[in-house]
Amino acid sequence: MGGVQTLTVDQLLFQLGLVLNKDAAGIPLSNAPPSPLPKQPYAVTQVMNGSRETSLHGGAHTRRVQVLISIYGFTPDVAGLQSCSIVLAHLRARAREVDRLLGYPRITECQAADESPVMRDAATNQHYASIRLVLSFLQGVTP
Amino acid sequence: MTWTENPQLRPMLLALAALAEQAGAQEAAAFLREKLNQPGSGNKWPGLPNTSSAPGEYPAKQSGKLLDSIDAQPLGQFWAFGSFNAPPEAWGLEYPAPGHVARPWLSKALADPELRERVFHAMWEVFRH
Numbered sequence: 573m574g575g576v577q578t579l580t581v582d583q584l585l586f587q588l589g590l591v592l593n594k595d596a597a598g599i600p601l602s603n604a605p606p607s608p609l610p611k612q613p614y615a616v617t618q619v620m621n622g623s624r625e626t627s628l629h630g631g632a633h634t635r636r637v638q639v640l641i642s643i644y645g646f647t648p649d650v651a652g653l654q655s656c657s658i659v660l661a662h663l664r665a666r667a668r669e670v671d672r673l674l675g676y677p678r679i680t681e682c683q684a685a686d687e688s689p690v691m692r693d694a695a696t697n698q699h700y701a702s703i704r705l706v707l708s709f710l711q712g713v714t715p
Numbered sequence: 716m717t718w719t720e721n722p723q724l725r726p727m728l729l730a731l732a733a734l735a736e737q738a739g740a741q742e743a744a745a746f747l748r749e750k751l752n753q754p755g756s757g758n759k760w761p762g763l764p765n766t767s768s769a770p771g772e773y774p775a776k777q778s779g780k781l782l783d784s785i786d787a788q789p790l791g792q793f794w795a796f797g798s799f800n801a802p803p804e805a806w807g808l809e810y811p812a813p814g815h816v817a818r819p820w821l822s823k824a825l826a827d828p829e830l831r832e833r834v835f836h837a838m839w840e841v842f843r844h
Contacts, residue, residue, distance in 0.1 A: 605814075618817055620771065620826075638822060644813045686822065688810035695813075702810040704822060 580672040581617060581639055581705065588659055590615040590643060605644070613645040613659065619673075637676060638685070639705045646699035648692060656690045656699045667705050678710040735841040737787075740794035742837035744787035746830050747796070751782045751820065774808050774818040781805050781820075797821060 582592060582600040591614040593606040602617045620638040643659055646652035667684035687703035755768030755775035768775040776782055780802040787796040798805045798821070811817040824830050 616811075618770075618811075620819060620823060636826060638819070638826065640811075640817055640819065642811055642817070688806075691810075691812075693813050698813060700813055702817075704819075 578672045579669050580674065581641070581670055582674075584663070584666060584670055585615045585617075585641065588662055589613070590659070591645075610645065613643060613655070616642045616644065618642075633711045634680070634708050635711050637673065637707050637709065639673070639707060640702060641705065642700065642702040644698060644700045646690075648697045648699060652699045653690055653692075656701050660687060660690065660701050660703060663703050667703075670705065670707065673707055673709070676707070676709045679707050680710055681708040682706070731842060735838040736794045737789075738837045738841045739834045740787040740796040742834050743824075743830060744785055744796040746833055747785045747820070747824055748782060750824070751785065752776050768818055770816060770818075772818070773823065774820050778804075781808070 582602050585592060585602065586600065589612070591606055591610045591612050592600040592602045593604050593614075593616075595601045602615060603619070605616050606614050618640040620640065641663060643656065643663075646656040664684045664687065667682050670682040671679045673679055683706050685704040685706045688701050690699055690701045692699050750773040753773075753776065754765035755772050757767040757769035757772070757775070759766045763777050765775050765777055767777075774781070781798060781804055784798045784801055784805065785796075786799050787794060788799060789795075805820075807815065808818045808820055809822065
């Protein structure tokens with residue numbers, strides 16, 4: 573609740589034990605799968621900032637950005653299916669704690685939107701799932 | 716002297732609302748058909764007929780299966796639009812398989828201000844006449 577505690581999407585994924593891609597400086601850059609691919613579960617995010625819906629709230633424009641989070645690399649057995657659905661449930665439940673997104677000012681709200689069921693990919697033999705977060709941010713106010 | 720409700724008013728409004736809902740759903744389906752019927756501005760892969768979409772765009776038309784499945788139909792007491800009897804790529808574009816990048820087409824359309832504008836206009840045209 574307010575304060576200085578902040579949480580980005582990448583931090584939330586890291587806290588759930590997912591491996592993220594990192595750039596040369598070691599900073600998480602999760603818009604691509606980590607290379608080489610780890611044995612543990614990993615996450616890839618995709619920010620959809622092309623679609624913007626504007627509404628006026630007290631002089632500031634509220635815009636929305638969608639973040640698609642895909643979690644991969646769960647084993648093809650029952651344990652992988654269950655741990656994938658558990659991580660998905662944690663992401664859904666903790667989505668509202670997110671209040672920062674790299675490059676965006678003033679995240680006011682983060683809601684979990686649609687999600688896929690846990691699916692199994694036959695080619696790479698793993699379980700995977702996706703969830704979409706919708707982040708509202710203010711634009712047009714001085715920080 | 717008492718006020719009595721016009722018995723014709725409620726059915727008239729409900730009929731008009733149903734017409735507006737149908738017009739909005741059909742306009743949304745037309746919007747999706749228009750967006751999914753064009754080539755993208757990304758890579759040109761061998762074996763695919765059209766240029767693929769770049770990240771952030773609507774998916775480009777390749778086989779046309781997703782395009783053919785876009786429709787607006789009455790579903791119960793509501794009108795629904797989207798992909799009916801959806802091909803697997805409709806799902807795979809929304810939720811990417813390992814090694815793939817998503818091209819969200821339905822969630823992108825739902826947040827698209829152009830779609831909202833066009834649906835509002837179509838419904839307003841029904842109410843205006």
